[in-house]
Amino acid sequence: MDVLELDYGQFQTVYNILSFALAAMIATTVFLLAANTRVLPRYRQAVIVSAIVTLIAAYHYWRIFNSFEGAYVAVGAGDPLAEGQTIMDLSYRLVAGEGFNEGYRYVDWILTVPLLLFEAIAVLALAPAIRKGLMLKLIPAAILMIALGYPGEIATDTMAKAIWGALSTIPFLYILYVLFAELSKSMRTQPEQVRKDLNGLRWLLLATWGVYPISYMFPMFGIDGPDAFVWRQVGYSVADVLAKCWFGLLIYKIAREKSRYDSEQFAADEFKEAPSSQNAQ
Amino acid sequence: MDVLELDYGQFQTVYNILSFALAAMIATTVFLLAANTRVLPRYRQAVIVSAIVTLIAAYHYWRIFNSFEGAYVAVGAGDPLAEGQTIMDLSYRLVAGEGFNEGYRYVDWILTVPLLLFEAIAVLALAPAIRKGLMLKLIPAAILMIALGYPGEIATDTMAKAIWGALSTIPFLYILYVLFAELSKSMRTQPEQVRKDLNGLRWLLLATWGVYPISYMFPMFGIDGPDAFVWRQVGYSVADVLAKCWFGLLIYKIAREKSRYDSEQFAADEFKEAPSSQNAQ
Numbered sequence: 001m002d003v004l005e006l007d008y009g010q011f012q013t014v015y016n017i018l019s020f021a022l023a024a025m026i027a028t029t030v031f032l033l034a035a036n037t038r039v040l041p042r043y044r045q046a047v048i049v050s051a052i053v054t055l056i057a058a059y060h061y062w063r064i065f066n067s068f069e070g071a072y073v074a075v076g077a078g079d080p081l082a083e084g085q086t087i088m089d090l091s092y093r094l095v096a097g098e099g100f101n102e103g104y105r106y107v108d109w110i111l112t113v114p115l116l117l118f119e120a121i122a123v124l125a126l127a128p129a130i131r132k133g134l135m136l137k138l139i140p141a142a143i144l145m146i147a148l149g150y151p152g153e154i155a156t157d158t159m160a161k162a163i164w165g166a167l168s169t170i171p172f173l174y175i176l177y178v179l180f181a182e183l184s185k186s187m188r189t190q191p192e193q194v195r196k197d198l199n200g201l202r203w204l205l206l207a208t209w210g211v212y213p214i215s216y217m218f219p220m221f222g223i224d225g226p227d228a229f230v231w232r233q234v235g236y237s238v239a240d241v242l243a244k245c246w247f248g249l250l251i252y253k254i255a256r257e258k259s260r261y262d263s264e265q266f267a268a269d270e271f272k273e274a275p276s277s278q279n280a281q
Numbered sequence: 282m283d284v285l286e287l288d289y290g291q292f293q294t295v296y297n298i299l300s301f302a303l304a305a306m307i308a309t310t311v312f313l314l315a316a317n318t319r320v321l322p323r324y325r326q327a328v329i330v331s332a333i334v335t336l337i338a339a340y341h342y343w344r345i346f347n348s349f350e351g352a353y354v355a356v357g358a359g360d361p362l363a364e365g366q367t368i369m370d371l372s373y374r375l376v377a378g379e380g381f382n383e384g385y386r387y388v389d390w391i392l393t394v395p396l397l398l399f400e401a402i403a404v405l406a407l408a409p410a411i412r413k414g415l416m417l418k419l420i421p422a423a424i425l426m427i428a429l430g431y432p433g434e435i436a437t438d439t440m441a442k443a444i445w446g447a448l449s450t451i452p453f454l455y456i457l458y459v460l461f462a463e464l465s466k467s468m469r470t471q472p473e474q475v476r477k478d479l480n481g482l483r484w485l486l487l488a489t490w491g492v493y494p495i496s497y498m499f500p501m502f503g504i505d506g507p508d509a510f511v512w513r514q515v516g517y518s519v520a521d522v523l524a525k526c527w528f529g530l531l532i533y534k535i536a537r538e539k540s541r542y543d544s545e546q547f548a549a550d551e552f553k554e555a556p557s558s559q560n561a562q
Contacts, residue, residue, distance in 0.1 A: 101296075101297075107304065111305070
């Protein structure tokens with residue numbers, strides 16, 4: 001539920017974290033689009049899809065930022081400020097407009113979470129049958145996970161929240177099973193560094209996706225009001241930046257390593273010490 | 282006709298579905314532009330035109346979204362909200378401004394529908410004489426179909442609506458005839474997977490284009506008022522996403538398959554299991 005009043009520091013914290021997330025999404029999108037030709041053709045799909053994920057998130061953070069800015073109005077001080085007043089005297093009250101629209105987060109997730117799993121599988125460049133099998137398990141599970149979470153997010157009743165939350169956890173656990181058990185079989189013969197990075201990718205996913213259910217459960221434990229609202233926004237934003245930007249950059253790193261391993265020409269062009277740097281001690 | 286009042290849930294549904302369609306159009310545009318070099322040169326025209334279609338639609342959804350947001354004002358609650366009120370108490374009333382401009386949809390369609398048919402033919406890379414013949418039949422018919430639909434859309438008289446709707450159906454049926462009867466002759470020698478995808482493309486077109494006349498006919502059957510308005514917006518938006526984004530991605534998939542079939546080098550670079558992934562079982 002929307003919070004009726006925020007003090008100056010609370011308002012500024014949410015405002016700045018949303019702006020930070022927007023900047024990170026835009027920067028990662030442009031980087032990945034510019035850099036996608038720096039991997040072998042078979043890995044470009046994964047890098048381009050990583051850019052599309054951060055692009056979709058950038059769009060939604062822009063909307064979320066505008067929605068937050070428009071949802072509150074400064075009160076408690078004259079306009080312009082009177083002698084002796086500072087902006088710290090302001091507080092921010094919810095206006096009767098559209099409210100702060102959290103629906104954007106779910107629209108974002110239902111588009112981006114399946115794509116995140118898609119890029120993680122695509123970058124492995126597995127045999128088509130294995131790739132298709134993994135996608136057919138992971139992507140429907142991801143859509144189900146988000147779709148089952150939404151009714152709980154907007155529910156005001158604790159029991160309804162708990163039931164939808166529990167239902168949404170089932171596909172989440174299934175995704176973890178596929179990633180940690182089934183995917184391991186396909187990782188045995190990957191080059192050493194790729195295996196390490198893939199492992200990092202899985203743990204990053206587990207750690208960041210874990211933030212969402214924690215934020216989701218805040219109201220169930222009576223953690224509510226302005227501070228909980230601020231922490232939830234900070235938690236969602238930081239988790240989004242790690243799960244999308246950091247994740248996308250890891251995908252790019254794996255694509256680079258696999259390209260180096262697959263092609264001697266690529267390794268020579270991209271990884272050999274430059275003649276202009278040789279014997280530089 | 283414009284609806285005078287929407288409740289909170291109705292307003293939010295239209296708001297979020299328009300935002301979702303806009304996000305999907307932007308994401309597909311950037312993806313197709315970034316990915317167009319991942320098909321052989323002869324198929325790039327089709328992929329670029331697919332991106333232009335979603336770009337034009339993104340522009341119009343941005344306009345439609347802003348027009349909808351500006352057409353309604355929140356009423357029924359204090360501003361700022363009083364103690365005990367929530368944004369669920371709000372309703373939204375039409376303001377005396379420009380109204381919600383549905384004309385954007387027709388401007389969009391008259392530009393994008395001929396281009397959609399263009400990309401479907403272009404991706405086949407047929408002999409020039411056959412391609413030109415198909416284009417000369419499909420494109421004028423598409424323009425005629427949209428142009429004849431518009432007077433009926435804005436008409437308040439049921440008889441006028443029915444007449445313009447019937448006139449618009451004639452070129453629609455002709456397009457279906459060309460796609461399902463004439464085009465089949467040119468499909469016999471395409472590779473198996475391409476034939477399957479082309480068939481999917483035709484049925485996607487038939488299924489999604491079918492939504493528009495249904496939405497169009499709502500008012501003729503007395504289905505009117507806020508709920509009908511909301512469903513019409515949802516129907517148009519979902520149909521647009523399928524008919525433009527999904528359609529464009531299918532064009533891209535067909536272009537990839539035809540490239541793979543046409544060039545051994547392309548197939549090896551793009552489709553062969555990577556050396557760094559081999560023996561992964």
